[in-house]
Amino acid sequence: MAMISMTVNGKTHSAEAEGRTLLVEFLREKLHLTGTHVGCDTSQCGACTVHVNGQNVKACTMFAAEADGAEVTTIEGMANGDGSLNVMQQAFQDHHGLQCGFCTPGMVMSATKLLEENPKPSEQEIRDYLQGNICRCTGYHNIIKAILAASGQDMPAVAAE
Amino acid sequence: MYDFELTRPGTLDEALAALRAEDAQPLSGGQTLIPTLKQRLAMPSVLVSLTGIEELRGITREDGALRIGGGTTHGQIARETADSFPGLSHLAGKIGDPAVRNRGTIGGSLANNDPSACYPAAMMATGGTVITNNREIAADDYFQGMFTTALEEDEIVTGVRIPVPQSSNYQKFEQPASRFPLVGVFVARFDGRVGVGVTGASEGGVFRWREAEEALGSDFTPEALKDMSHPADGMISDLHGTAEYRAHLIAVMTRRAVAAAT
Secondary structure, three states, X not given: OEEEEEEEOOEEEEEEEOOOOEXXXXXXXXXXXXXXXXXXXXXXXXXXXXXXXXXXXXXXXXXXXXXXXXXXXXXXXXXXXXXXXXXXXXXXXXXXXXXXXXXXXXXHHHHHHHHHHOOOOOHHHHHHHHHHOOOOOOOOHHHHHHHHHHOOOOOOOOOOO | OOOOEEEOOOOHHHHHHHOOOOOEEEEOOOOOXXXXXXXXXXXXXXXXXXXXXXXXXXXXXXXXXXXXXXXXXXXXXXXXXXXXOHHHHHHHOOOOOHHHHOOOEHHHHHHHOOOOOOHHHHHHHHOOEEEEOOXXXXXXXXXXXXXXXXXXXXXXXXXXXXXXXXXXXXXXXXOOOOOOEEEEEEEEEEOOEEXXXXXXXXXXXXXXXXXXXXXHHHXXXXXXXXXXXXXXXXXXXXXXXXXXXXXXXXXXXXXXXXHHHO
16 A cells, blocks of 8 residues: 555645556545546446546556656546536537536536537537547437537537438 | 565666566556566565666657657657657557556567557557667567566666657447457558558467558558458467457458548
8 A cells, every 4th residue: 555645636645555556546445536437447438537637548447656746637626616517518418418427527527628629519529529428319410419509609500420 | 475685776777777686677657567566476585676767757859750768658659749749649548547657668669568568569660669678679679478578687668769750540340348458559650651550460469461561662552452451370369359350350440540631
């Protein structure tokens, strides 16, 4: 066991962890931040997506020890200061960008990163960027709409795929 | 996962010292190794993380080639070679997905030598060099079959040198579930020679399609390959495609890559 410290959503946390402890396990089981989900546990589905030092990563495929000293942002850190939903979260609610909601934390984390890199993405660019985030409910239709809306763009009729 | 000790050295020398422990194994981005560990297909006693080693990261230009540190991620390569080597940038930018590209590294990919990995095709087509802590190995000598390389015990990929072609293109026919190439072809055109590297197709791992290289050397057009097909002998047959199908794809992807690179 080793002591691991990281800044999560602006607050410093320390806890003991084994070498094999995954970042997602550290967040959920040591820090009790259970908004980050474990879907497939094989780095396919993206439900565990968080930001580490400003980059989106799959927290199920990174060891906690490798985030020692890092700045981590999880879905719990996304709301506005007053606790209200931020622009992306609100857009997911407004456009029904979720049904069961299991993939949503990862979707929001990935979509947020996309708009940082590309503030006005096309529908195709959104679909490409979300290749690593799988949703089994929505058919992606309303997720795409939500992200277009959050980027301040008009929403043409988005064809279901 | 079996339990192991994880160490994070800050320098290459410390990493090499740590790797001398019995059953120690290097860990780069972990996008293949961590799933492997989860399946209990590997049981290292010590994992030596290379991700904290600054000297293994970064891209520099040297004399007609790019020198890329082994710990450089696919995402960084995609972003930073967009102007200097668009063919490589495009290849790196289509590996996995954005989150995977922020962790996975070129050194880790080359050390693993998955028969469907993308970089080996570019390394073979360009005549690249794998640089380790001990020596430099030409791509032709480095790749020795599926998951097999010239790397010896305690030898790690510290970087690569990839000659920058006049023009190049990578075409990957994706297996839609894994997004690994069912067949991927990298075509690189230099002054006086053309390289064609094929990944995903062969039971022997990545290879150069020398017949196509020769034809394209004198006539760099898709038409130069019009009557050429690759034999199905030795190609992979599995539930995703037969050997004949993969052989067919090699010619199709090569023609597309030439058309895109012209």
